[in-house]
Amino acid sequence: MSDINANGEMTRTGEAGFGDYVALLKPRVMSLVVFTALVGLLVAPVPMHPFLTFTCVLFIALGAGASGALNMWWDADIDRVMRRTRNRPIPAGLVEPGEALGLGLALSGIAVVMLALAANVAAGLLLAFTIFFYVVIYSMWLKRSTPQNIVIGGAAGAFPPMLGWVCATGSVSVEAVLMFMLIFMWTPPHFWALALFMNNDYKDAGVPMLTVTHGKRVTRNHILIYTIALVPFALAAGFTSIGGPIYLLVSAVLNAGFLYGAWKIWRRDEVQAEADHYATEKAVFKFSLLYLFLHFSAFLLEAALKSFGLGGW
Structure with missing residues (x-):
C-alpha cells in the first residue's frame, strides 16, 4: 500500500515482506559482483570443483549483499532525499535501520568465515577488506567528503574478479x-x-x-x-x-x-x-x-x- 505524505511524496506503508529484505542487499549490484567474481574464478589457471565454485560465488554474493545492507543503513538519510532511492526499504518505512544493520553485520560474518573455509584464508581476508572498504572507506568517509568519492571508492566494485581469482589460486x-x-x-x-x-x-x-x-x-x-x-x-x-x-x-x-x-x-x-x-x-x-x-x-x-x-x- 502507498500513502501521500505532507510533502506530497509517495510513501509505502505496511509490514516488510521477503522482497524488501532482498532489496536491502542491492540485487542489481550483487548480480554484477556475482558475474565478475565467477569470471575471475573460472579463468584462473587452477580449476575448482563445480560445487566449490558455486559455494565460493555464493559467499561472495552474500558479502556483496551485506555491503549493500550496511550501505543502506548508513545512507538512509540521503536515500530519503534522492528520487531514485527514496522507495528503498528503509526510507519507505518498511525496514528499521537497526534491522538493516543487524542483517548486514550477520551476513558479513557468515560470508567471510565461510569463504575462508570453502576456499582459503586469503580469499576470506580479501572479502572482509572489500566489505570494509565499501562500507567504511567509501560510504562513511569518501562519499560525503570528496568529489573523488567514486574514483577511490570504485575499488570496492573492482575487487570481485580478484576475489574469484584468489579463491582458485590463493594469490594475486x-x-x-x-x-x-x-x-x-x-x-x-x-x-x-x-x-x-x-x-x-x-x-x-x-x-x-x-x-x-x-x-x-x-x-x-x-x-x-x-x-x-x-x-x-x-x-x-x-x-x-x-x-x-x-x-x-x-x-x-x-x-x-x-x-x-x-x-x-x-x-x-x-x-x-x-x-x-x-x-x-x-x-x-x-x-x-x-x-x-x-x-x-x-x-x-x-x-x-x-x-x-x-x-x-
Missing part, C-alpha cells in the same frame, strides 16, 4: 590486477555519465559528486580523460593468459565505442544536453554497462575455447 597475479583495473578505471566515467543527468539528486542530498562541486564542464572533461586512461588496461589484459585474439577484437570495438561516446559527451554543452534531455549521456551510461559485461564475457569465452585446445595465444 597480473591477470587479477588487470581485471581489477578494468573495473576500477571504468567506474568513474560510468558514474559521472549518470551524475550528469541525475545531478539534482546528488545536489539535494548534499553528496559532493564532481558535477556538484566542480560543475558539469569539468565532469565532461574528466569522463573523456578517464575513458582514455581506461583503454590501455582493457587492451593489456588481452595479452595475458586470460586474453586472446577474440578478447582483443571485442575489447578494441568496445573501447572505440566508449571513446566515441566520451568524446560526444565532452563536446556537448548544457544547452545541448538539456534540449534533448541528456539523451547522449543516458546512452553512454547504458553502453558502459554493456562495455563491462562484454569484456568479462570475452574473458569467459577465451577460457572456454582454451579448455578445448582453441583460442589464446
Whole structure:
C-alpha cells in the first residue's frame, strides 16, 4: 500500500515482506559482483570443483549483499532525499535501520568465515577488506567528503574478479590486477555519465559528486580523460593468459565505442544536453554497462575455447 505524505511524496506503508529484505542487499549490484567474481574464478589457471565454485560465488554474493545492507543503513538519510532511492526499504518505512544493520553485520560474518573455509584464508581476508572498504572507506568517509568519492571508492566494485581469482589460486597475479583495473578505471566515467543527468539528486542530498562541486564542464572533461586512461588496461589484459585474439577484437570495438561516446559527451554543452534531455549521456551510461559485461564475457569465452585446445595465444 502507498500513502501521500505532507510533502506530497509517495510513501509505502505496511509490514516488510521477503522482497524488501532482498532489496536491502542491492540485487542489481550483487548480480554484477556475482558475474565478475565467477569470471575471475573460472579463468584462473587452477580449476575448482563445480560445487566449490558455486559455494565460493555464493559467499561472495552474500558479502556483496551485506555491503549493500550496511550501505543502506548508513545512507538512509540521503536515500530519503534522492528520487531514485527514496522507495528503498528503509526510507519507505518498511525496514528499521537497526534491522538493516543487524542483517548486514550477520551476513558479513557468515560470508567471510565461510569463504575462508570453502576456499582459503586469503580469499576470506580479501572479502572482509572489500566489505570494509565499501562500507567504511567509501560510504562513511569518501562519499560525503570528496568529489573523488567514486574514483577511490570504485575499488570496492573492482575487487570481485580478484576475489574469484584468489579463491582458485590463493594469490594475486597480473591477470587479477588487470581485471581489477578494468573495473576500477571504468567506474568513474560510468558514474559521472549518470551524475550528469541525475545531478539534482546528488545536489539535494548534499553528496559532493564532481558535477556538484566542480560543475558539469569539468565532469565532461574528466569522463573523456578517464575513458582514455581506461583503454590501455582493457587492451593489456588481452595479452595475458586470460586474453586472446577474440578478447582483443571485442575489447578494441568496445573501447572505440566508449571513446566515441566520451568524446560526444565532452563536446556537448548544457544547452545541448538539456534540449534533448541528456539523451547522449543516458546512452553512454547504458553502453558502459554493456562495455563491462562484454569484456568479462570475452574473458569467459577465451577460457572456454582454451579448455578445448582453441583460442589464446
